Amino acid sequence: MLGKRIVGIVRIFLAIVAMGTAGYAQDLPQPEGPVLLTVLGDLAVTNAPGRAEFDRKMLEDLGMREIETSTIWTEGTQVFAGPPLKAVADRLGIEEGTIRAVAINDYAIELPFSDVTEDAAILALDRNGEPMSIREKGPLWIIFPYDSDQRFRAETYHARSIWQLDTLEVLP
Template sequence: MKKLIAITLALFTLGTGVAHSLDAPKGPVVLTVKGKLDHPNVGETAQFDLAMLELLAGRKGSMKTPWNEGTVSYSGPFLRAVLDAAGAKGTSLKIVALNDYSASVPFSDAANLDTILATRADGQLMSVRDKGPLFLIYPFDLDKSLFNEKYFSRSVWQIGTIEVLN
């Protein structure tokens, strides 16, 4: 009975995106989070493979963006779920692309908006060629007031690193 309760509690915790410790990635690392972290898993960083990210709470949203023609369905973990899993504490984020492009994003965007780190577009994994492996997507489908240059400039694609700043 104790084993059943422990398994149920573990599944509930995974489903809510809450983590108290972070396992090391088993597959290729697609995201490294650094800065003030309570749950690092590789040195002082939190590293995630795709499978780890896909276990976190997230959403799918179909929306128009300035980067695509028509409507695209993006899915992936909530940015806040990734930051929670890493135990990140800070006031802003530096989102860094694989080509070193970066954007400053208030920590509150992760906490208060349903921003996702999209891993899929129209159900398909996103390759580097197609803005992957991760693309910060704001909930343009849920809040039309976000559809402006302020949030477009924060929507970094080909994300490899997130730096948590105080």
């Protein structure tokens, strides 16, 4: 009799733990505005089945960082602002893997996780203080601090600087 009670208590405990874990997986708020970024893959935190969706405010809330740099696609020095790619990874519990970045037109590139550092890429939302339209390579553009470090001036990083970004997929 006591054994059945213990088994019942253990089952209730496991059910409570499972419910708590499911709640944690939904810890990311729902977007209130248009979704600018969808992240797919093995995520610790989601807000939709199998993915995390971000609107502009949610991305801004991750912390904006400015990069003042020239690019091979623009004239003169530009000021880009957006959350670090690392802030997105940290918020979703991403710690390893390759990140496949996909643009609105399905153009895709892969970034090694070594690019996910505090001083590397940002997901630029703004250029020179203004949101970027699709025509202006927005709404998101992966930008590296090209002028601050010679390593970012290589073709490798230019190829990773995808614009009109709308999806990130974490690959194993």
